[in-house]
Amino acid sequence: MVAEVMAELAGLEDPKVRAVNEKHGDDHGVNLTKLRAVAKRLKTQQELARGLWATGDTAARLLALLICRPKAFERDELDTMLREARTPKVHDWLVNYVVKKSPHAEQLRPAWFGDPDPVVASAGWALTTERVAKRPEGLDLAGLLDIIEAEMADAPDRLQWAMNHCLAQIGIEHPGHRARAIDIGERLQVLEDYPTSPGCTSPFAPVWIAEMVSRRH
Structure with a gap:
């Protein structure tokens, strides 16, 4: 077959x-x-x-x-x-279509999160971002922002993208951390110049956060 x-x-x-x-x-x-x-x-x-x-x-x-x-x-x-x-596509589909639906996702998340391989670590960040949005209980959001602030600017592309998504999601979903998330994005300037098609939201965190928050009001 x-x-x-x-x-x-x-x-x-x-x-x-x-x-x-x-x-x-x-x-x-x-x-x-x-x-x-x-x-x-x-x-x-x-x-x-x-x-x-x-x-x-x-x-x-x-x-x-x-x-x-x-x-x-x-x-x-x-x-x-x-x-x-x-x-990239196999990695993204594996994380989004399979791992996120797996009963093992929460075991794998911290194991991958700190992995020395940046591609593996990016999967840990993707699973963490999912929790930031859907089940933030038990997550140290301020601690996540500390790591992003210290490491995102110099992270390899795939890991940087995943960290940036987490940064934006914290800012969008958690008003108490929003000002700090925007401040980190503005200081680090990660993806500020990313080419964005008309009608699409920029992945630059301060713009992304403002856009998504405005849609909810």
Whole structure:
């Protein structure tokens, strides 16, 4: 079955799509709408998902993340998968579509958060940002702001992006920390010059916070 699916994915390969994806660090050439259509047809198949993941192929791994059962993975399995997920899209989908739905998410969050590998650490920050928004009880928000203030400016891209998202989320969701979050963003200037399409919100934290807060009033 894995071989049949791999042949189908190979047939969907488009050099133009690959060229665009490679600019973002993603080494695959399958249109994501077509990939989602394949996933819809295959439905949930956990063992096939594991087989596709094991190929190491980026398109196959993206498909695996769409057809797997997030709660079926063991904690150590998810840890291994995250460390194997080197392309941005696979990493993002794994965290957002699978780990966030896993019963092991809260165990993995602190383990990843302080990992020396910045890509792994970025997943810990993404899970922390989810909690900032949905279940902040027990989180040390001031402590998170201390780390962001000290480390975000010099963090590698993926980790910096994740820290910046956490900074913005703290400012948006928690009025008591909003002024400090905006101040940190303004002083560090991280992503201030990020190109933003018309109609989209800038990822620069002070602008992002102000925009989201204004929408709620």
